[in-house]
Amino acid sequence: MNFRSDNEAPVNQHILEAIIQANQGFEESYGYDRYSEQFTQQCQQLFQAWCEVLPLTTGTAANSIAMALSCPPYGAILCHEDAHLNRDECGAPEFYTAGAKIVPLPGEHGKIDIKALQTFLANSGVHGEHESMPATISLTQCTESGTVYSLEELKAIKAIKEQYGLALHMDGARFANALCTLQCSPAEATWQAGIDLLSFGATKNGAMMAEALIVFNTKFNKQIKRLRKRAGHLISKMRYVSAQLVRYVENDLWLELAHHANSQAILFSKQTAELVELLHPVEANEVFCRLPIELIESLQKQGFEFHIWPGYKDVIRLVFSHATQQSDTEKLIKAVSQHQA
Ligand SMILES: Cc1ncc(COP(=O)(O)O)c(C=O)c1O
Structure with a gap:
């Protein structure tokens, strides 16, 4: 009786069948297959917005590429101290950003404390070029403590992001679980709440090594495909990842x-x-x-x-x-x- 991790759960049968169905004949490689195209269209409908979609196989890759897109090497990434990105990615975000600084912030129940975030930003800049430049806020939804930022809390972070002209990233390894709790639309929970980049998790919730990076803000999709390739995450037989994602969101x-x-x-x-x-x-x-x-x-x-x-x-x-x-x-x-x- 396993209550250890959703990573240890089996693959959902419908998703497994979708892989089998995708295993028919030849199909274009490197993301030019029909399933990858279909998943992008599904995301645009689901989120009711333009978005660029990169199917990936790990959440660490999604988070790290998101950081590389939004934070320069001389930038700082502000996140909760328990964030996966800070504690559990072995420096991958720093590696893929070519050395950006992660600033871990405190906060109860896995959520970034708004006051701590404001104080940090209000005091940044005094050391000028000697300090890393705040560039990205990353929050985890659901948090590493199993809690969910409310739409009100997201609104408060959005206001800060706008005040300081920062990017806002959501590590949504358990995004579906959060959405069920919030009972709002995917759009309200993301870009309408100021989210520019979303790491969209599916592996923990029934898929087999299928995640995606979804970018809502055109400012942050520059050279996104090269970054994916450079990260070693341009999957040649992407159809098997994308077919899962297609089935994952189909019929809810x-x-x-x-x-x-x-x-x-x-x-x-x-x-x-x-x-x-x-x-x-x-x-x-x-x-x-x-x-x-x-x-x-x-x-x-x-x-x-x-x-x-x-x-x-x-x-x-x-x-x-x-x-x-x-x-x-x-x-x-x-x-x-x-x-x-
Ligand atoms: C909050 C969070 N983000 C991201 C990940 C993605 O991790 P992985 O690179 O193992 O897919 C995990 C996995 O445990 C997680 O819990």
Whole structure:
């Protein structure tokens, strides 16, 4: 019973079938196939806007190319201290920007603290050419703490981005999960909220190594294809990635899958509300909770798999996915309830 990561979940059957269907005969390579073209059109309809779309195989590539497009080598990228881009990409954003500086900012529940962002920007520039020039704000939606920026919070960040003339990037590795929570249109959650570049995740929510970088602002799509090639991410048989993405958004499959994942996390948190201490509000498909160490050990012995959060002995992260069986969620609820009774 795996609650460790949505990366460990299997590929959704419809998406797997889409790969098989795409495996008919010959098809143009390097993104000139019919599926890549179709996915771009789908994105333009979905987001009700012009956008440039690059299918990719990893979120790190999407984030790093987004940074290379929006931040010069002498620039600074402002993000939450826990951002994947800051903690978990082994310097790839710095590498692809040829040395931009990442500025990690604090904030509760994985969200950039607006005051900290304002203070940083208000004080920047005093050292002139000696300091890196703020160029890009990157926020993660859902955050690394499983929370979701509200449209109001996004609005506040948009105002700051406009005041300082910065680019705004969204790491949407779990964008579908966030959209289900926000219950708004993809347009409202992105470019209408000031997002210039979106790392659009699909892998965690049912695809097999399929992500995309979506650029809404023409200012940031210059030499985008060369950057992708240079990053080693121009996939020759792109049809197999794009066919997945086509199926992913078709008939709202992506939202259906994310809705299921979120509903499992919410079911768990509601049913155990009196029993477990939550570290962050449960707003999507992840639950961070503090439990007695004996309970953690007992759950592990019963076959429940999850991460004990680095730096803690008594905090675990539970990730619910598109493939989580409700019966497994119920077994987990029962195991927690029986131990605490
Ligand atoms: C918030 C976030 N961004 C991006 C990624 C993309 O990572 P990868 O390069 O492994 O696809 C992840 C994966 O765990 C993530 O959690």
